[in-house]
Amino acid sequence: MTDLVSKPARPRAAVILAAGQGTRMKSPTPKVLHKLAGRTLTDHAIDAAQNLGCERIVVVVGAHSPQVGESVRKRLGAGSTVIQDPPMGTGHAVLAAKDALADFEGDVVVTYADCPLTTAGVIAPLFQVLAEGADVAVLGFEAADPTGYGRLVLGPDNLLLSIVEEKEADAATKQVKACNSGVMAADRATLFGILADVRNDNAKGEYYLTDVVGLANGRGMTARAAFAPETSVQGVNAQAELAAAEAVWQAARRKALMAEGVTMPAPDTVHLSWDTQIAGGVTIEPFVVFGPGVSVASGAVIKAFSHLEGAVVGEGALIGPYARLRPGAEIGAEAHIGNFVEVKKVKVGAGAKANHLSYLGDGSVGEKANIGAGTIFCNYDGFDKFETHVGKGAFIGSNSALVAPVRVGDGAMTGSGSVITKDVEDGALALGRAEQTVKAGWAAKFRALKQAKKDNKA
Template identity: 55%
Template sequence: MSQTSRPRAAVILAAGKGTRMKSSLPKVMHPVGGRPMVDWSIDLARRAGCSQIVVVAHPSQGLLIEHIASLPGDIPVAFQDPPMGTGHAVKCAADALSGFQGDLVVLYGDSPLVPADAIEELFASLEEGAAVGVLGFATHEPGLYGRLITSGHGQLEAIVEAREATPEQLLVTLCNSGVMAAGAEDMFRLLEKVTNDNAKGEYYLTDLVGLARAEGRRCQAVRCAEEDMIGCDSKADLAEAEAIFQARCRKQALEDGVTLIAPETVYFSYDTVIEHDVVVEPNVVFGPGVTVKSGAQIRAFSHLEGATIGPYASVGPFARLRPGAVLDEAAFVGNFVEVKNVHMAEGAKASHLSYLGDGEVGAGANIGAGTIFCNYDGFFKYRTTIGEGAFIGSNSALVAPVTIGEGAIVGSGSVITKDVEAGALAVARGRQVERKGWATAFREKMTARKAAKKKG
C-alpha cells in the first residue's frame, strides 16, 4: 500500500452453503495448496494493506467461525441469515466496520488464486477518481457470468446479470468476478438504495455500478486472467484450482533453480520454500511448513510436512518427515524412515526402516535399521537423546525418556530403558542358548507324527 493511500478494509463473503461440494465441511474451509480457501482471501486482504478484515458467515457454520476465531489479528465475523444476495451480505458487515473511513474491497472466501497486484489496481482506480472499481476477466465461455459493459479506457457503465441481459449484452466476453472496491462510505450508502427487483429476488452488489453511474460518477473495470478468478463451488472446481496452483509452483521452482525430475508428480503447499540446487525426485509431496536448503536431495515417494531440511541433507526414497523434523547439514534419512519432532545434527544418519519420534540425534550418530524411539506410553510423550557419534545397532528399541551418551554403542536387538554413559556399550537382550541336535530330533519326531496321522 502506498504512503498516500487511504486506510483499507476488506469484507470476505463466506456464508454460502456450498451444497455442490456435497460435504459437511463449510465450502470455504476446503483447502487449496494446503490451507483453507478462506485463509487465502484473508492473506490477500493483508497483502493488499487492509487494516480491518470482516468475514461474513452463516450462523450454522460453526467450524468456520471457530477457525476464524483461532487466526491471529482479531478478525470479526458478521452473520448473514438468511442469505439474500451479495449486496445484503456486504451490508451485514456494516456494524463491524462502523466508524471506518477509507476504501473497502469485497472478496470471496471461495476464490483462492486472486493476485494481490489486481487488488492493488482496484484500489489505485479509486485513488484516480473512480467511485467503484470492479475486477473482471475475459473468457470464451461467459455462460451465466455477469457481463461488464464498458466504454473507452475501461470505464465501466454497468454490470448486467446473465439472466437480465439482452442478446447483445450476452455477446460481451468481459465478465464480472464479483470482486469490487469503493469508498466504504459510498459503498454502504449506495447499498441502501439496492432493491431485490430482479429474477432471483436478491440484493445484488453489482447494482452499485448503475447507482454510481446514475449519480454521474465514474466506475472502472480492472482486468485479470480468467484462471486467477476461479471460484470453487464443487470438488471439480477445487481440483481445477489445485491444478492451477501446483502448475504455478512447479514453474516458479524451476525458475528458482530447483531440479524437478518429473515436475508433474511433485506437489507443493502454499508456504513451501525450496532453495536453488535442490534436487526433487518424482512423486514427492510437500505439506505445509517445509523449508529445504540449497544442495539437499529429496528422493522419490517421500512425504514432508512441517520439516526443515539443511544444506546437502538427503531424504528418502519413501521417507516421511512430520512436523518438528529438523535435519542439519548432510544429515541422512533413508527409505522407510519416519521422523517426527526430532533434530538430527550434522551428518547424523538413519538409513532405513526406523521410527524416530521426539528427540535429538547428535552429529555423526548412526541409527541402525529397525530402530524405534518408544516415545509414547499411552498418555504422555517423552524424549530420546542420542549423543554425538553414538551408534545404535539394528532392531533396537529406545524406551524414552532415555539418553545415549556421546560415542556410546547400543548392541543390535537391545531394548534400552536406562541411560547409557558416553563411550559405553549397552546390550539388553536375552542370552543366546544353543542345544545341539535339537532341531534334527524335533523334525524327525514331527515327521513321524504327521505320517501316523495320515495312516490313521
C-alpha cells in the same frame, strides 16, 4: 508464498463474503473451510486482504455454519465477523458489514472467500483505478465461455456502463466475453451510500452488488474495470472446482520454484503447501508431498515417495525414498533419513544417518551418529511421551529398542537386537539381550520327529 503490495496511500479495508451455504460441495465441512494447498479458502482470502495492506477486515458469514465464524475469529479476533441472516444476495451481504466499518475512512474492497486464487497482486489494480479518479472499480476477466457470468458493458478506456446478470441479459449482451469477477472497490461512504438504494426487483429477488455500477453512473459518478486472467478469479463451488483450483495453484508454485533453481524431474507429481519453502539447488524427485510448515535448504535431495510436514531440512541432507518427516523434525546438514524411516519431533545432527526402517520420535540424534535398521525410539507408555537422546558419533545396532526416557552417550554403541532401558555412558557398549544358547543336533531331531508323525498320518 507471499504476494505483498506496496504500502497504500489511502487506508484500506476488506469485506470478505463467506456466507454461502456451499451445498454443491456435498460435504459436512463448510465450503470455505475446505483447503487449497493445505490452507482454508477463508485464510487465502484473508491473506490477500492483509497483503493488500487492509487495516480492517470484516468477514460476512452465515448463521448456518458457525464453524466459519469461529475459524475467522481465531485468526483475526473478536469483531472480525458479521452475520448475514437470511441470505438475500451479494449486495445485502456487503451491507451486513456497514456498521462494522461505520468509523472507517478509506477505500473498501469486496472479495470472496471461495476464490482462493484471487491474491493481493490480482486485486491491487482496482486501487490504482480509484487513485486515477474512478468512484467505483470492478475486477473483470475475459471468459473463454461466459455462460453464467455477469457481463461487463464497457465504454472507452474500460469505462464501465453497467453489469448485466446472465438472467437479465438480452441476446446481444450474452455475446460479451468481458465478465464480472465480483470483486469491487470504492470509498467506504460511496459504497454504502449507493448500496442503500439497491433494490431486489430482479429475476432472483435478491439485492445485487452489481447494481452499484448502474446506480453510480446514474449519480454522475464514474465506474471503471480492471482485468485479470480468468484462472486467477475462478471460484470454488464443488469438489471438482476445488481440485481444478488446486491444480492451477500447484502448477504456478512449482514453476516459480523451478525458476528459483529447484530441480524437479517430474514436477506434476510434486505436491506443495501454501508455505513450503525450498531453496535453489534442492532436488525433489517424483511423488513427494509437502504438508504445511516445511523448509528445505540448498543442496538437499528429497527422494521419491517421501512425505514432509512441519519439518526443517538442512543443507545437503538426503531424505528418502519413502521417508516421513513429521512436525518437529529437524534434519541437520548432510544427514541421511532413508527408506521407510519416520522422524517426529527429533533434532538430527549434521552428518547423522538413519538409513533403514526406523522410528525416531521425541528426542535428538547427535552429529555423525548412526542409527541401525529397525531401531525404535519407544517414546510412549500409553499415557505420556518421553525423550530419547543419542549422542555424537554413537552407533545404534540394528533392531534396537531405546525405551525412553534414555540417553546413549557420545561415541557409545548398542548391540543389535538390544532393548535399552538405562542410560549408556559415553564410549560404552550396551547389550540388552539374552545370551545365545546352542543345542547341537536339535534341529535335525525335530525335523525327523515331525516327518515321522506326518508319515504315520498318511
